[in-house]
Amino acid sequence: xxxxxxxxxxxxxxxxxxxxxxxxxxxxxxxxxxxxxxxxxxxxxxxxxxxxxxxxxxxxxxxxxxxxxxxxxxxxxxxxxxxxxxxxxxxxxxxxxxxxxxxxxxxxxxxxxxxxxxxxxxxxxxxxxxxxxxxxxxxxxxxxxxxxxxxxxxxxxxxxxxxxxxxxx
Amino acid sequence: xxxxxxxxxxxxxxxxxxxxxxxxxxxxxxxxxxxxxxxxxxxxxxxxxxxxxxxxxxxxxxxxxxxxxxxxxxxxxxxxxxxxxxxxxxxxxxxxxxxxxxxxxxxxxxxxxxxxxxxxxxxxxxxxxxxxxxxxxxxxxxxxxxxxxxxxxxxxxxxxxxxxxxxxx
Numbered sequence: 001x002x003x004x005x006x007x008x009x010x011x012x013x014x015x016x017x018x019x020x021x022x023x024x025x026x027x028x029x030x031x032x033x034x035x036x037x038x039x040x041x042x043x044x045x046x047x048x049x050x051x052x053x054x055x056x057x058x059x060x061x062x063x064x065x066x067x068x069x070x071x072x073x074x075x076x077x078x079x080x081x082x083x084x085x086x087x088x089x090x091x092x093x094x095x096x097x098x099x100x101x102x103x104x105x106x107x108x109x110x111x112x113x114x115x116x117x118x119x120x121x122x123x124x125x126x127x128x129x130x131x132x133x134x135x136x137x138x139x140x141x142x143x144x145x146x147x148x149x150x151x152x153x154x155x156x157x158x159x160x161x162x163x164x165x166x167x168x169x
Numbered sequence: 170x171x172x173x174x175x176x177x178x179x180x181x182x183x184x185x186x187x188x189x190x191x192x193x194x195x196x197x198x199x200x201x202x203x204x205x206x207x208x209x210x211x212x213x214x215x216x217x218x219x220x221x222x223x224x225x226x227x228x229x230x231x232x233x234x235x236x237x238x239x240x241x242x243x244x245x246x247x248x249x250x251x252x253x254x255x256x257x258x259x260x261x262x263x264x265x266x267x268x269x270x271x272x273x274x275x276x277x278x279x280x281x282x283x284x285x286x287x288x289x290x291x292x293x294x295x296x297x298x299x300x301x302x303x304x305x306x307x308x309x310x311x312x313x314x315x316x317x318x319x320x321x322x323x324x325x326x327x328x329x330x331x332x333x334x335x336x337x338x
Contacts, residue, residue: 130175136330
């Protein structure tokens, strides 16, 4: 699995998320409530809300592409509070992921990745992907999905996974 | 990221899960309830329980190692209902993951992976990992974590991520 494959799976999952948000909006409309209530929903009082899960998930994808592609990550302040704003955040993230060409990930396994929260220590590019970016990205996407699911949105596993590049013959 | 790296991240996360279960047991003891109540907890009435999330997560890891390593997956029937039984399931899964040597994943990107649920179609090994095994494995681990979190277990992000192979200098 190349680094580009990983970033493309992040992008695919963010596009799947847009479909979950479509279903959340349909659910809110059917039940006559404001969908933006769900943006503040959470599974525990001291866990991130739906909105914050989306922001954090986007950041995991953005920083993975930036660190491994040797780019400066664009700044995306966490100001979104509505579904409309969260959709724009997802779009900004997708645009950045698409801006990094596959060739720029060459040699990324050996890059030094030193995010500020490591306090001066660093991780090899491959270790950053495997131990930080992939588990955290899917953590935030799954928890966003689970928040909607817990609130009655009609989601199933194939909404989570999306389309598969199956082959025949 | 090699195929072996991916399987080792699955194993690491299953070991992290054992620590979440320790914390769930401590919480149950402090609150004087039977921890096995949590084995049946779920976030939505038509979503898998904690026990079923563990079974499904173990299976994602097991089948990834089997399909990509060219092995027959051992049968692990989904009979567990208690924390003690679930811990045994995790141990059986870990033993299988550790039984597949890194060299057996050579060329796995091009293996044909044709699980029965694809109804005769197949996925390239790399596509199976990226589109099925990784998203699904972390889905089940995160949802298990979220079920415990929702029920008041004292978990935080570093319990989810576990130790990091940071470097200095």
